[in-house]
Amino acid sequence: MDFLKDLWDFMKVRKKFWLLPIVIVLLTFGALIVFTSGSAIAPFVYTLF
């Protein structure tokens, strides 16, 4: 819940409400990816993200 509040506050401050549907879809599908694969190791050589 703490995270959802932070996310909402963040979008309000940044005025980036257009990100909301992307975030919802991402979290939904992302949760599927994560909980079915189990691995969350950054694949990058360069830690830009």
Next chain:
Amino acid sequence: MPISILGISAFYHDSAAVLLQDGVIIAAAHEERFSRVKHDDKFPTHAVAYVLSEAGLSVSDLSAIAFYDKPLLKFERLLETYHAFAPQGLKSFLAAMPVWIKEKLFMKKMLWDEFGKIESGELSRKPPLLFPEHHLSHAASAFYPSPFDEAAILTIDGVGEWATTTIGKGVGKEISILREMPFPHSIGLLYSAFTYFLGFKVNSGEYKLMGLAPYGNPDGEAVPRYRQLILEHLVDLRDDGSVVLNMAYFDYATGMKMCHNQKWQVLFGLRKRESESELSQEYMDLALAIQQVTEEMVLRLAKTAREITGCKNLVMAGGVALNCVANGKLLRAGIFDKIWIQPAAGDAGGALGAAFAAHHIWHDQERTVNPNGDDAMRGSYLGPEFSDLTVQRLCRKHQAPARYFADFGELAANAAQLLSSGQIVGWCQGRMEWGPRALGARSILGDPRHPEMQKRLNLKIKYREGFRPFAPSVLAEDAGLYFELDTPSPYMLLVAPVLESRRTTPPAGYHSLAMYDRLYHLRSDLPAITHVDYSARIQTVHQQTNPRYWQLIKAFKELTGCGLVVNTSFNVRGEPIVCSPEDAYQCFMRTEMDYLVLGNYLFCKGEQPKWHEGGNWRERYELD
């Protein structure tokens, strides 16, 4: 109760922790020194435990904890970047998301879980958790500990959240960010792309590129041609120093590598260099070209900073501020009266800046500058130290004979004698350095006059590439006798020319000679620290901040007339700099180092028992 703030950088590269009390740095350390994993990016458990122990605090006692960037803002950048480049980058997007959805989006929880582990259970109190922006953390790390009450602030790195470069102004306790250059246009990432193309590792090999650049032929046709190609095709460099990269040539925004190899190969007529393969002249020329372009960018940014802030002094941080060749040129350009650079200018230093930002901005605390003109870094000796008892235990554990000197002056004289006879001495004294450079607390030392010293140190001690240069540590008061440098450089962040009077005449066609012919040509009466372009990366040693190291170099000078020594970090290639006496003894025994000084003890290699170690220790360190 003092205001105690813990600063943290983690989860990208170079994790670190810093403890600040009432605006004074109590301790600062990189996690890699404890975990023994170079550029360790994990939560800095050991470093946090160490810095807290220096003040006898627990996490619950802290006034605030400051993390060095804003994860949600970084996530915004990630989403917008993928959105902008779509449908490109789908593969990288799918690979990046699990890390974010499982971990990084829930940074607060992740941090509290880690703090809970340090406290071995639930925290009795959760201090406020703050997230200053990445470049504000860099700016704060540059300005607050600097010796200036007012200064222009320049931060340049790969990328933080959105910003890749900022120009700001600091006055008293206030910092204002005045200009910002956003991702994907980045000087740091441009330099890293060349690091990658030249076969070095991104985020660690940038130093090698800088060391390779002087081997480029400044008189040849290739360097200006490469420069022109860079400025025509890869980057649009504006008058104010801002850059617009031609993203058709770069892959880092949404891909898995830095650049599009094929396009670069066509552009430069050069194959991407394979790691560890031979370095031909073309690669050296390309390294010089990008180094020159980077210097031009830094100079233009500095001019802009001067114009828009009106300040006489400049402070810098961010990974590009570790480019000491560019820093030296900036100093000599005279745009600013004085320049001060945070010794941990890379991401580790963000921990320090975050803590300072929390103190002066969030806690609204006044800032006072040292009236004697010194900075607040105390020589950057901010890490753990060890006692004679620890060394005695080490001697017992390894059955290692060592000679104890009650009088440090006698030990310094002995060590100086050994150095002057061409011996290589490991030197481990007092508190460990903060920042990527060894500054005489965890260093390997040699005689700079010795013609074979550079070769021997690279190949027999450090086990690293033969072309890499070594730096001098010079008595601060004697720097002008050897180098064209009239300002202190205590953190080895300035490169300056060796005095003309000390140089030898180069042979005809010097720049056209093969790399190793140039390298082994005796360029001055200090061949081990004179790079092929007659420059040196200088550390000025000050009696006030490191009296023992100063005393050793003084003893060396009394013996030889030479007031400087070769100083390289106490490690082998791929290994973090040693932290404890145990790390130092291990490194001493694994390499062909001749002597080791640990506190007041002197170890002679010839007297040590045979070193036994299971497996090949070199395989434990990934080459950097």
